Amino acid sequence: xxxxxxxxxxxxxxxxxxxxxxxxxxxxxxxxxxxxxxxxxxxxxxxxxxxxxxxxxxxxxxxxxxxxxxxxxxxxxxxxxxxxxxxxxxxxxxxxxxxxxxxxxxxxxxxxxxxxxxxxxxxxxxxxxxxxxxxxxxxxxxxxxxxxxxxxxxxxxxxxxxxxxxxxxxxxxxxxxxxxxxxxxxxxxxxxxxxxxxxxxxxxxxxxxxxxxxxxxxxxxxxxxxxxxxxxxxxxxxxxxxxxxxxxxxxxxxxxxxxxxxxxxxxxxxxxxxxxxxxxxxxxxxxxxxxxxxxxxxxxxxxxxxxxxxxxxxxxxxxxxxxxxxxxxxxxxxxxxxxxxxxxxxxxxxxxxxxxxxxxxxxxxxxxxxxxxxxxxxxxxxxxxxxxxxxxxxxxxxxxxxxxxxxxxxxx
Numbered sequence: 383x384x385x386x387x388x389x390x391x392x393x394x395x396x397x398x399x400x401x402x403x404x405x406x407x408x409x410x411x412x413x414x415x416x417x418x419x420x421x422x423x424x425x426x427x428x429x430x431x432x433x434x435x436x437x438x439x440x441x442x443x444x445x446x447x448x449x450x451x452x453x454x455x456x457x458x459x460x461x462x463x464x465x466x467x468x469x470x471x472x473x474x475x476x477x478x479x480x481x482x483x484x485x486x487x488x489x490x491x492x493x494x495x496x497x498x499x500x501x502x503x504x505x506x507x508x509x510x511x512x513x514x515x516x517x518x519x520x521x522x523x524x525x526x527x528x529x530x531x532x533x534x535x536x537x538x539x540x541x542x543x544x545x546x547x548x549x550x551x552x553x554x555x556x557x558x559x560x561x562x563x564x565x566x567x568x569x570x571x572x573x574x575x576x577x578x579x580x581x582x583x584x585x586x587x588x589x590x591x592x593x594x595x596x597x598x599x600x601x602x603x604x605x606x607x608x609x610x611x612x613x614x615x616x617x618x619x620x621x622x623x624x625x626x627x628x629x630x631x632x633x634x635x636x637x638x639x640x641x642x643x644x645x646x647x648x649x650x651x652x653x654x655x656x657x658x659x660x661x662x663x664x665x666x667x668x669x670x671x672x673x674x675x676x677x678x679x680x681x682x683x684x685x686x687x688x689x690x691x692x693x694x695x696x697x698x699x700x701x702x703x704x705x706x707x708x709x710x711x712x713x714x715x716x717x718x719x720x721x722x723x724x725x726x727x728x729x730x731x732x733x734x735x736x737x738x739x740x741x742x743x744x745x746x747x748x749x750x751x752x753x754x755x756x757x758x759x760x761x762x763x764x765x766x767x768x769x770x771x772x773x774x775x776x777x778x779x780x781x782x783x784x785x786x787x788x789x790x791x792x793x794x
Contacts, residue, residue: 396516396587397525400509403463403579404529405536407505410470410572412540412653413565415499416646417548419632421562425481433753435486436628440746442491443502444739450504451735455589455728459508460580466504467576469494474570478563495569497749499537499627499649502742507734512587514722514730522722523667526715527660534657534711538650541627545646552642589728601732604725608733611721612740614780619741621772623748624765625687630703633762638696652704656711663712672720676713677781681774683710688770691763 393401422432446469454462473493476485489495494503510526517525544565551561601608627649634640634648659679667675686706693699718734725733752765 393525394516394586396584397513399579399582400513400587401529401532403505403576404509405532406572406576406579407470408501408533408536409540409543410569411496411499411501412537412542412649413544413547413646414495414540414569415497415537415627416541416544416631416649417562417565417642418497419628420548420635420642421559421566422486423632424559424562427483429753429757430750431483431753433750433756435483435490436497436626436749436753437746438487439490439495439497440502440623440742440749443494443496444742444746445491446494447502447504447507447735447739447742451507451738452732454504454508454731454735455511459512459587459589459731460583460585462504463508463580463583464577466494466508467573467580469503470573470576471570474566474573478566478570494573497626497628498623498745499541499653501533501738504735507738508731510718510722510734511589511730512583515589515727516586523672523715523719524664526718527664530660530711530715530718531657534653534660538653538657541653542646542650544642545649546643549641549643549646589731591728601729601736602726604729604733607724608721608729608736610783612737614776614783615717615737616740616744617779618744618773618776620744620748621769621776623745624752624769626745626749629749629752629756629765633691633756633765634696634699636756637762638699640696648700648703652707655704655708659707659709659712660715663714663716666712667716667719672716672723673781673784675716676720677777679709679712680777683712684770684773684777687773688767691766 419432419436422435423429427435446466450462450466470493473489473495476489476493477495480486480489496502509529513525513529514522547565548558548561551564552558556564631645631649634645640648663675663679666679670678683706686702687710689702690699690706693702721733721737722730748765748769755761755764
């Protein structure tokens with residue numbers, strides 16, 4: 383029975399396991415993102431070097447995603463997910479053990495680590511394809527909404543736990559860098575747990591055999607629409623890269639002197655609101671379609687983003703940020719559902735991978751540009767203006783390109 387109101391659909395064993403892996407992974411991304419830039423600054427790196435390292439981190443994640451997701455449907459989705467988990471460990475351990483910039487660059491490039499609190503690496507694309515495989519089409523948007531909600535709640539809890547763990551450790555006498563290092567080790571441990579969980583997936587999540595000849599991107603019939611979507615998603619992600627969670631946390635710390643525990647609390651509430659917004663998107667998409675839901679909710683969200691640095695006090699800045707988060711993620715499950723709907727079943731991992739890689743590529747460029755801006759008090763608010771303006775441009779282009787072919791509208 384189709385979902386009309388965002389109610390949770392029944393899931394089989396594989397579906398439930400994928401929700402658990404999503405939650406565990408996003409929890410680790412959440413606690414790391416709150417302290418990552420503070421950790422790197424504590425190691426003595428300048429804002430410019432930090433921005434460069436974050437960019438190289440996202441570039442490495444892009445290359446990893448490209449290599450893994452485009453082969454997942456042929457080599458095995460479960461096998462590629464386990465490999466991705468191992469790469470989390472390969473990134474986390476060197477980050478925790480070394481303060482050498484060169485070592486961190488190598489770990490960031492060849493491992494998987496999230497500076498944003500959002501998905502990186504091959505996981506999202508393959509899990510989306512696997513969920514689409516084990517669920518009927520008419521439940522896809524609802525499932526993706528709950529899947530996103532689980533991730534947002536986990537990110538929120540991770541941010542809260544990370545910020546307050548660091549603060550409690552510091553209050554007990556541990557140096558700030560040492561307290562952040564504990565969380566980096568915990569991130570690596572989550573990678574080990576994920577590898578064990580992914581190993582329990584059944585063969586039902588694997589791609590069906592196909593007689594169609596796939597191109598170099600793993601696509602055939604859907605190549606054109608996927609590349610068009612990828613170009614637009616890359617623009618959106620490039621804009622978002624200016625305001626990834628770790629950089630916003632650093633901005634609040636520098637501008638208002640916000641402590642790690644308070645930062646964790648801010649992003650706990652922010653991610654809870656973001657997750658709940660995904661549920662509203664299901665009902666709205668059923669009425670006006672997937673593309674219109676993406677655009678109509680994204681525009682006010684981006685206007686609020688521009689307003690954040692204009693707020694004269696911490697409470698007002700937090701209030702506008704939280705209001706923005708309350709509608710900022712309504713486009714995520716609708717975007718995922720739209721992508722899965724317009725491609726063939728044997729293209730889903732590749733399509734999700736290509737669009738995901740486009741997003742990661744776009745986001746990878748921005749931090750190296752945002753870092754130096756944050757180092758100049760007079761320019762520290764500029765990343766918010768750049769991000770909001772470019773995201774508004776993305777919304778207009780997306781609506782113009784796809785409003786006439788809203789394949790997801792409406793669900794009944």
